[in-house]
Each structure stands twice: as C-alpha cells, then as structure tokens.
Amino acid sequence: MSASRVITWDVSASRGVETAWVELGGGVMRARGRAVGTVPEPYWVSYELETAEGFVTRRLSVTVETQTQDRALDLRHDGHGRWTAGGEPLPDVDGALDCDLGLCPLTNTMPVLRHGLHRTPGEREFLMAWVSVPDLAVRPSLQTYTHLGPGRVRYASGDFRSDLEVDGEGYVVEYPSLARRLTAR
Template sequence: MPKSLFWTRTDTAGSEHVVLDDREGLTAQGVALAVDPIPYTCRYRLTIARDWSTNRLEVEADGAGWARSVRLERGRDGWRVRTGEEGDLDAALRAAGHPPAGLPGTDDPERLAEALDVDLGGSPLTNTLPIRRIGLGRLPADLATSVTVAWVLLPGLTVVPSEQVYTSLGPGRVRFASGTFSAELQVDPDGFVVRYPGLAERADPR
C-alpha cells in the first residue's frame, strides 16, 4: 500500500504532504505550501530507480500573478532540463522586498553531471534519497559520505549543483551538512525524516 507522509514547517508557516510507494525504488507525488519568501504552492512528481538514483523530477510552483515549472530527467547522456514560466515572479518578489529569483532551470545541464540525487528546497522527503541510495543505515557511525545533488530552489525553481555530506550518527540519527550549514536529522527505520531541526517535523497519524 502507498504511504502518506505529512510535515509541518517549523521555519515558516507551511507544510508538505506526499503519497509514495517505496517498494521498488520510489514513486511519489507531493504538495508543499509556504509563505516565505512569498506565498506559494508547489506540486511535484518524483521517480527514483531501484538503486535509489533519480530518474525524474517534475515540479510546478505558483502564486499570485505567476507560475513556473521545471522537469529534470537523468539519462545515460546526462540531465535534461525543461522549464516553463507564466506571469512575473520577480516582480512579485520585488514588491515584497525580496531579491529576484532569476530564471527557472539551468542554462548548463552539464553542471549537474555528477548529481545522482535531487534536493527540492524545503522538502524533507528528498533527504531520504541519498540516505537510501548510499545505504547510510548500514555504514559505520561517523563515516561521512559526500554526494552531489541537483538542488531545486523554491519558489523560483532555479537548479544548481550542491555538494552535501551525510553522516550516520547511530540508529535513527543522521548529520546533514552543506557548506557551513549542518543539522542532525531524526529519521525512521526506512530513512524518512521525522524531525529536521529548524525546518520541519513530521505529523504521524495517532
């Protein structure tokens, strides 16, 4: 049976709900909402291979007066990136006192060549992808593993490569680090995030 996971954002007003099947790789459909930097709704569809490398991520984001989309597909010849845009997100951001987001997608997909995983900004679900792919739960504690991900920023859907480090800290605990940022994640036995300090907490059925 498919699983249903729900997170409440702790850094801003927002939430994420995803329905997924992880019996052979992962297929997932989710919706994320947040008010920062401006109110937006994000809908995504994610397809992960049996080895837990990413095959495809499709994302749509919209708000008042704008809508954007990006589709990432990874094949033998690298990543393919397709984008769409309606309205003016940058005007909405400037009106709210924020810098512009720039264009969706990337002008050079080859920059993503080393990425086997995707990271959707603000989504605890996508932390599970490298955790499962590298088998972090089976690795010795304190053994750090570096990964390259295709990081999709929200709400603008710009895609950039990002170097991240995952370290097992023992059962149910994972250290995530990127640049100068780090956080100790609490995960369930399947590697799905239960608590991401400063970002989100999962609301499990009672």
C-alpha cells in the first residue's frame, strides 16, 4: 500500500459522523471505519473493507449495534461475480463488482477510481451489492456514475441524483444530502 489516510465525514443523512482509516495503492484499497448515527435510530457501525486489484470488492465485514439488537454481516465476492453473506449465496447481486455500504461515502470511491471518473470523461452503470444500515440487508442497486469535470461526479440511482465533489485520490469531499468531509487532506 502506498498511501494511508484518515478521513472523517459529517454524515447529515444519519445525523452522525464517520471516520475511515484507508490504505490505497496498486489498484487495491483496504479500509476500516466506525460510524455513529441517530437516523433511523441510534446506532454504531464498524466495518472492514478489502478490495482486490482494480478496486473490486473482495470482502466487507460489518457490525451494527442498536439499543435493541446487534447485527453482523460478512459479505464476500469470489472474484468471479458471485456473492455470499455469511456463506449463503446472494444470487440477486451476482455480477456486481462493488459493495455500497449505506450512508458510507467511502464506498463511492471504488467505481470512481476503477474508471478514473474523477479525472476523465465517461459514464458507467454499475450493479452494486447495497447494504442498508442499520439492518444490514443486502439488495441489488443499479447506480450510474458520470464525470462532470475534474473532481465532480454525478451519482444516480433510481430517481435519486447527487453531484459529488471528490479529491484527486477519488475520496468524497462533498456528497450533497448525505455527507461532507471534515478533515483536510
């Protein structure tokens, strides 16, 4: 790994905050993060994310604590398009390259970096293994990322659209209606 970062976001969508410790280099990303939110209910999230070459998700391990329940998810991609959660097949997300952890601006980084959408023109549609928070349900999500200019990428899924500001490394700086980075480079 060539570059380590610690990034903190004010996550307005959850009325909370998230910090991620990220290592990035050689087309691979490893991260661990912690978040606290109050919407839809107070919760703590801890996660570990590993990608293979090309920023393709290999594993996302997540735990969530709420007042009434603790949950855990071990989401794995086999490198051939198939996913499992806790060892059980998830055929609805087969073919997806990425996970998208709900309310987590870090997971927008992988598709942006893979295709250089923060630097060069293009538009790409992705099937994502979307993980909702705090229940950790995994669902398929079609998402489109469009280069708008240097450091500007439009994210779209269904009727939702947001124009993201990302830094030169592809990390979210501003995600209107979701999060804003608190830490400087």
